[in-house]
Amino acid sequence: MSSQVAKQHAEKQEVIKVKDSDLPLHCPMPEQTLWNQHPRVFMAFDNDGRASCPYCGNRYQLIK
Template sequence: MSEAAATQTQEAPIQVSRKDLPLSCPMPGATLWSMHPRVYLPIEDEPNKEATCPYCGARYVLTD
């Protein structure tokens, strides 16, 4: 795991709302260093409304 990914997994989850759906990682506007192939995360289907990116480990939580 890269240092950036390790740092991301230790941070608080990124809060997203329904206006951000469909949720993809990296999100639009992400900095170039954090780029990896875009993956869509079906966060609204998860019982706890949380999702983790399989590439970078970024954690997301749906707030509404």
């Protein structure tokens, strides 16, 4: 997948909202289906409470 296609794919994905109780944040989340899982990766949030998975492009938003 080219970087442009990956970027377009990520832009179409819905943002997954997470709470403090979901921390530490890792992708894939436990409720995701088995067929699309990748190695677990832990992510840090940026200053705006956003994080993005480097494997699948899932986008996360921390809700305070």
